[in-house]
Amino acid sequence: MHPLQREAAVIAAIRRRQEPVLFAFLTRTHLRLGIAWWCLIASRGALPAVLAVLTGRLVGALDVGRSYLGPLAAVGVAFVLVQLLAPVHAQVSSSLGERMSDRLQDVLAGASTEPPALAHLESRELTERLTLAKDFDQGMSGPPMVIAIGLIAGGLVEAAAGLAQAVVLLDYSWWAALLLTGAWLSTHWLLRESGSWDRTDEEVLAAQREADYSYRLAVAAPAAKELRIFGLSEWTVARFTAHRRKLGDLRGQATRLRRRPVRWAVLVLLAANGLLFWSLAQRATAGDLSVGRAAMFAQAALGVSAVAFGGINWALPPTAESVATALALRESMAEVGRLPSGTKAAAGLPAARIRLRGVEFRYPGSTGPVLDGVDLTIEAGTSLAVVGVNGAGKTTLAKLLCRLHDPTGGAIEVDGTDLREFDLEAWRGQVAAVFQDFLRYHLPLRDNVAPLGADDDVVEDVLREAGGLGLAPLDTVLAREYEGGTELSGGQWQRVAIARALAAVRSGAGLVILDEPTAQLDVRGEAEIFGRLLRATRGVTTLLISHRFSTVRQADRICVLEQGRIVELGSHAELMAAHGRYHDLYTLQASRFDEPAADGIDSVDGIESADGTEPVDRTELVDASEPADRTESSDGTEPADGLVPATRSAGSTQDGHGQEVWP
Numbered sequence: 037m038h039p040l041q042r043e044a045a046v047i048a049a050i051r052r053r054q055e056p057v058l059f060a061f062l063t064r065t066h067l068r069l070g071i072a073w074w075c076l077i078a079s080r081g082a083l084p085a086v087l088a089v090l091t092g093r094l095v096g097a098l099d100v101g102r103s104y105l106g107p108l109a110a111v112g113v114a115f116v117l118v119q120l121l122a123p124v125h126a127q128v129s130s131s132l133g134e135r136m137s138d139r140l141q142d143v144l145a146g147a148s149t150e151p152p153a154l155a156h157l158e159s160r161e162l163t164e165r166l167t168l169a170k171d172f173d174q175g176m177s178g179p180p181m182v183i184a185i186g187l188i189a190g191g192l193v194e195a196a197a198g199l200a201q202a203v204v205l206l207d208y209s210w211w212a213a214l215l216l217t218g219a220w221l222s223t224h225w226l227l228r229e230s231g232s233w234d235r236t237d238e239e240v241l242a243a244q245r246e247a248d249y250s251y252r253l254a255v256a257a258p259a260a261k262e263l264r265i266f267g268l269s270e271w272t273v274a275r276f277t278a279h280r281r282k283l284g285d286l287r288g289q290a291t292r293l294r295r296r297p298v299r300w301a302v303l304v305l306l307a308a309n310g311l312l313f314w315s316l317a318q319r320a321t322a323g324d325l326s327v328g329r330a331a332m333f334a335q336a337a338l339g340v341s342a343v344a345f346g347g348i349n350w351a352l353p354p355t356a357e358s359v360a361t362a363l364a365l366r367e368s369m370a371e372v373g374r375l376p377s378g379t380k381a382a383a384g385l386p387a388a389r390i391r392l393r394g395v396e397f398r399y400p401g402s403t404g405p406v407l408d409g410v411d412l413t414i415e416a417g418t419s420l421a422v423v424g425v426n427g428a429g430k431t432t433l434a435k436l437l438c439r440l441h442d443p444t445g446g447a448i449e450v451d452g453t454d455l456r457e458f459d460l461e462a463w464r465g466q467v468a469a470v471f472q473d474f475l476r477y478h479l480p481l482r483d484n485v486a487p488l489g490a491d492d493d494v495v496e497d498v499l500r501e502a503g504g505l506g507l508a509p510l511d512t513v514l515a516r517e518y519e520g521g522t523e524l525s526g527g528q529w530q531r532v533a534i535a536r537a538l539a540a541v542r543s544g545a546g547l548v549i550l551d552e553p554t555a556q557l558d559v560r561g562e563a564e565i566f567g568r569l570l571r572a573t574r575g576v577t578t579l580l581i582s583h584r585f586s587t588v589r590q591a592d593r594i595c596v597l598e599q600g601r602i603v604e605l606g607s608h609a610e611l612m613a614a615h616g617r618y619h620d621l622y623t624l625q626a627s628r629f630d631e632p633a634a635d636g637i638d639s640v641d642g643i644e645s646a647d648g649t650e651p652v653d654r655t656e657l658v659d660a661s662e663p664a665d666r667t668e669s670s671d672g673t674e675p676a677d678g679l680v681p682a683t684r685s686a687g688s689t690q691d692g693h694g695q696e697v698w699p
């Protein structure tokens with residue numbers, strides 16, 4: 037089945053299941069508490085009917101002058117039980133709600149992390165469902181779980197109490213029981229519009245998504261800088277409150293009582309109750325009915341009203357929806373994020389070459405392919421740099437090599453075997469990748485470098501190779517929130533991430549993928565590190581994605597990716613000699629270095645800034661759609677084909693061994 041069809045099928049499945057799923061989950065979560073919860077519903081539901089019968093007996097005893105002590109004591113016990121069981125039930129409900137919340141958190145964490153691919157996290161529909169499911173915790177569009185279970189318990193107790201009192205009425209007559217139960221139940225149908233709020237409605241989902249996003253922006257540390265610098269704090273809070281208010285308004289609108297149905301409901305109830313009480317009065321005055329039995333039936337008739345439209349309609353649907361959605365998400369995310377694993381071992385690979393044959397890839401839901409027939413061979417043990425404008429598909433190519441996605445056309449072969457035939461875990465164990473958005477673990481430096489463990493000697497070695505030795509003691513947690521913890525700068529974090537890749541190489545990884553690994557490093561650091569990195573990974577197949585030619589040119593071969601295809605491939609010298617795209621871009625960059633820079637730095641040899649402290653050089657490939665000051669060529673003409681250099685300041689440098697790394 038096509039991934040999109042698969043996705044549509046699982047979403048349809050999510051929509052089908054609701055309340056039964058909630059009740060099954062509630063009982064499963066904690067069997068003892070679950071059984072207690074149901075027993076309390078049954079006993080609290082039965083007690084009002086018992087009370088009605090006992091009250092009838094008490095009145096009857098008083099009426100005929102019999103001893104009333106026994107009936108009075110029984111009424112007293114029943115009354116105390118009604119009062120006592122309510123708080124006990126509330127306690128059981130909130131304990132159960134807490135446990136269900138914990139379980140659902142585990143379910144959602146598993147649903148997101150277990151599937152081997154990424155498609156489930158990139159699907160708009162599924163991430164929207166995730167927002168809906170998470171609401172059991174956040175309580176933005178319905179009550180949070182700990183409260184909801186209590187409200188649902190209350191609703192069920194009322195429904196049970198109403199039905200139990202209808203059973204008492206059967207003793208009076210079958211029609212009375214049916215009439216009154218039917219009348220009160222009809223309110224569910226008559227007022228149904230006010231009880232249903234479609235939380236999957238596009239407008240509701242959008243408001244919830246926006247409210248959720250603005251809330252996270254407001255409270256998360258990473259956004260704090262920009263919110264302050266750009267004066268967006270108030271805007272963020274206003275946006276959050278506006279969307280939250282919109283959610284409230286949508287709910288209010290959807291669930292407000294409408295005049296016509298209310299009129300009909302009142303009419304039906306007046307008629308049914310009027311008829312019953314008229315009949316009761318008739319028979320009592322005719323002497324057909326004792327005062328005690330009349331009192332019992334009157335109390336029961338009033339109690340039947342508990343089955344009417346009310347509390348349960350407000351709490352049950354959103355809670356059932358969150359639970360059913362969360363539980364179904366595990367299955368559906370597993371389905372959408374599925375990647376069938378092969379069985380072949382991958383140790384020591386690639387030993388000969390990685391070959392891409394007509395690789396095509398399109399993201400689910402996107403119109404065109406990102407990669408469109410890529411043919412490429414990477415000889416094992418060599419380094420290949422990939423250059424191309426923003427959005428050219430470089431990271432996508434890296435993700436395919438990690439087998440985070442499968443190509444939608446063509447194939448990737450490693451030593452002649454299709455990547456899909458390898459055991460997935462085994463292949464991933466062969467790959468060490470550092471992406472632009474690598475993780476900054478709140479863990480000691482040692483574990484940041486080797487999350488799966490390694491000797492301190494190895495950790496120190498790879499940190500040295502990445503220029504990160506001495507950043508902090510190995511035991512220091514790299515997060516300020518922890519006692520003795522520290523925070524690193526962006527470039528320092530990149531050194532740690534590179535060290536992580538090198539540690540993976542020491543553990544046997546045969547393919548290193550570095551997606552802009554040095555973008556945040558200063559030029560001297562970048563040149564040094566990249567030289568060291570290539571030496572440390574000598575004999576290991578390396579794929580390097582970078583916008584910096586000073587880094588790119590050091591690779592054995594370079595390919596230019598454009599519109600989903602490889603348009604040039606060769607070594608730096610070969611591509612320069614070919615006078616093609618790479619040559620033009622390279623020359624264009626070099627020419628920027630030959631002219632005085634706007635900030636007064638005019639030497640192509642200098643590696644330091646005007647104040648002599650900061651090393652300089654920020655030469656990158658950027659999209660021609662970027663602002664003119666970053667994209668214009670040195671001679672003021674339009675840059676060619678959108679792949680253009682942007683130079684913020686100039687410089688050239690040599691690595692620690694005198695190797696020239698920039699023209």
Ligand SMILES: Nc1ncnc2c1ncn2[C@@H]1O[C@H](COP(=O)(O)OP(=O)(O)OP(=O)(O)O)[C@@H](O)[C@H]1O
Binds near residue numbers: 400424
């Ligand atoms: N998860 C996704 N779903 C849909 N489209 C995506 C997704 N990720 C990337 N794309 C699209 O695929 C194209 C290629 O993205 P990719 O990240 O591979 O580019 P890139 O060459 O690495 O860019 P950059 O130099 O900016 O890092 C872009 O047009 C992007 O919008």
